[in-house]
Amino acid sequence: MKNIYFDNAATSWPKPPEMIDAMNRYNETIGGNPGRSGHHLSVEAARIIFETRELTAQLFNIDDPFQLIFTRNATEALNQVIFGMMKNDHHVITSGMEHNSVMRPLRYLEQNGLKVTVVPCFQDGSIDPREIEKSICSHTKMIIMTHASNVTGTIMPVKEVGHIAASHDIPFCVDAAQSAGSIPIDVEDMNISLLAFTGHKSLYGPQGTGGLYIKKGLENDLVPRMMGGTGSRSEFETQPDFMPDRFESGTPNAIGLAGLGASARFILNQGIDGIRSTELTLTTMFLDKARDIPGLRLYGPRKADLCTPVVSFTIDGISSSGVSQILDEKFSILSRPGLHCAPSAHRSINTLPGGTVRFSFGHFNTTDEISYATDAVTKIASGTIKGDAV
Amino acid sequence: MMSLQSYCVVLFKSVSHAMRAEKILKNDKIPFKIIPVPKSISSECGVCIRFTPEYKEDIEAVLNGTVEYSDIRELH
Ligand SMILES: Cc1ncc(COP(=O)(O)O)c(C=O)c1O
Numbered sequence: 001m002k003n004i005y006f007d008n009a010a011t012s013w014p015k016p017p018e019m020i021d022a023m024n025r026y027n028e029t030i031g032g033n034p035g036r037s038g039h040h041l042s043v044e045a046a047r048i049i050f051e052t053r054e055l056t057a058q059l060f061n062i063d064d065p066f067q068l069i070f071t072r073n074a075t076e077a078l079n080q081v082i083f084g085m086m087k088n089d090h091h092v093i094t095s096g097m098e099h100n101s102v103m104r105p106l107r108y109l110e111q112n113g114l115k116v117t118v119v120p121c122f123q124d125g126s127i128d129p130r131e132i133e134k135s136i137c138s139h140t141k142m143i144i145m146t147h148a149s150n151v152t153g154t155i156m157p158v159k160e161v162g163h164i165a166a167s168h169d170i171p172f173c174v175d176a177a178q179s180a181g182s183i184p185i186d187v188e189d190m191n192i193s194l195l196a197f198t199g200h201k202s203l204y205g206p207q208g209t210g211g212l213y214i215k216k217g218l219e220n221d222l223v224p225r226m227m228g229g230t231g232s233r234s235e236f237e238t239q240p241d242f243m244p245d246r247f248e249s250g251t252p253n254a255i256g257l258a259g260l261g262a263s264a265r266f267i268l269n270q271g272i273d274g275i276r277s278t279e280l281t282l283t284t285m286f287l288d289k290a291r292d293i294p295g296l297r298l299y300g301p302r303k304a305d306l307c308t309p310v311v312s313f314t315i316d317g318i319s320s321s322g323v324s325q326i327l328d329e330k331f332s333i334l335s336r337p338g339l340h341c342a343p344s345a346h347r348s349i350n351t352l353p354g355g356t357v358r359f360s361f362g363h364f365n366t367t368d369e370i371s372y373a374t375d376a377v378t379k380i381a382s383g384t385i386k387g388d389a390v
Numbered sequence: 391m392m393s394l395q396s397y398c399v400v401l402f403k404s405v406s407h408a409m410r411a412e413k414i415l416k417n418d419k420i421p422f423k424i425i426p427v428p429k430s431i432s433s434e435c436g437v438c439i440r441f442t443p444e445y446k447e448d449i450e451a452v453l454n455g456t457v458e459y460s461d462i463r464e465l466h
Binding site for chain 1: 403404405406409410424425426427432434435436437
């Protein structure tokens with residue numbers, strides 16, 4: 001049976017053929033250590049990374065591509081921000097919809113004295129920006145918030161919060177793991193000072209790629225999490241202080257970045273609006289059908305234009321993992337059950353400890369797949385199809 | 391005896407800067423090539439841009455204000 005892949009919020013799949021071609025080409029014909037050695041294959045590798053930097057910067061309206069550094073994923077970028085900037089006597093504000101890649105570093109530093117305010121969210125995952133503003137005090141050194149929840153897809157009011165942060169002169173860090181490539185991001189218009197993204201989700205790039213945008217000047221307030229060889233200033237035993245080398249030590253994932261560049265080009269060619277409209281069609285179709293399925297409960301905004309193409313649901317009487325297992329075994333529909341690395345978000349939407357089943361759609365899904373899936377879910381909810389014991 | 395022609399190099403603090411300069415110079419159709427930084431020069435990053443002295447002013451004009459570079463040196 002053909003796989004119906006509804007787990008794009010974990011990692012998008014399949015990938016654009018251009019990405020696979022770019023990675024094959026890198027492996028077969030380039031392969032040098034980017035810029036370290038000076039021979040032409042080394043220079044070609046550096047050239048590819050430079051191009052990827054320009055293309056990704058373009059996606060987010062980043063004026064100077066050198067303000068964008070590459071990391072392994074969003075988690076590494078978020079850790080760079082949190083550990084690199086927060087001191088024990090600081091105060092940080094975040095939302096009740098965060099992923100553990102934000103919550104775990106914050107909770108760890110909280111033990112050393114960092115003050116953390118988690119602004120509660122409504123049951124659909126949304127937040128009132130005024131509550132964020134009310135939490136600001138003289139020690140507040142950062143507001144950090146996800147752009148879209150990986151549990152409900154809820155799109156957070158990034159522009160409003162960015163405006164608040166800027167008017168109080170507080171750096172604003174956005175976790176764009178779920179939004180980059182799927183909804184428009186403009187770091188200038190949204191007053192974003194730090195933007196963490198990952199390559200393998202809605203940017204349709206390979207795993208092991210991601211990055212962080214750092215607003216010009218803010219790099220001086222950020223201690224690098226990693227130091228080492230950069231191919232620059234090799235005679236000095238101190239870390240370079242300039243971008244991007246300050247934050248890019250060690251041999252990068254050049255083959256991955258070759259792929260990410262091709263994926264970024266794919267997104268620029270399709271246009272985020274084009275991608276968004278495909279995804280809106282799929283999400284709307286699912287929500288319209290799911291609303292009428294007896295025994296199925298939907299979480300989140302339940303309106304496609306308020307979320308990324310992510311839906312969370314439960315079926316009465318069956319655990320989320322049970323539902324996902326039946327979907328996989330009987331229908332080849334691949335979903336993700338449980339807590340999605342975001343217990344805080346599940347607390348907000350009131351689905352602890354059982355979690356939800358998450359469907360996350362992508363550019364390569366079709367309306368036929370949505371119909372097939374709603375039929376499958378209907379059969380599971382009505383008890384017509386049950387899981388096997390073994 | 392072969393006379394060695396003198397040439398110039400632009401030095402950069404990082405490979406990323408060199409790549410940015412390369413892209414700009416390519417657009418401007420100024421002849422140059424990327425070479426490893428000659429060992430006689432204490433290194434900035436590993437690569438630099440080599441060109442013939444008659445283009446010195448053109449190169450400065452193109453790079454100033456667009457890419458940060460550390461130095462332009464004439465070598466013999
Ligand atoms: C909202 C959110 N933030 C951060 C991450 C972390 O992304 P990555 O695993 O690529 O570091 C994810 C995905 O796992 C996510 O959904």
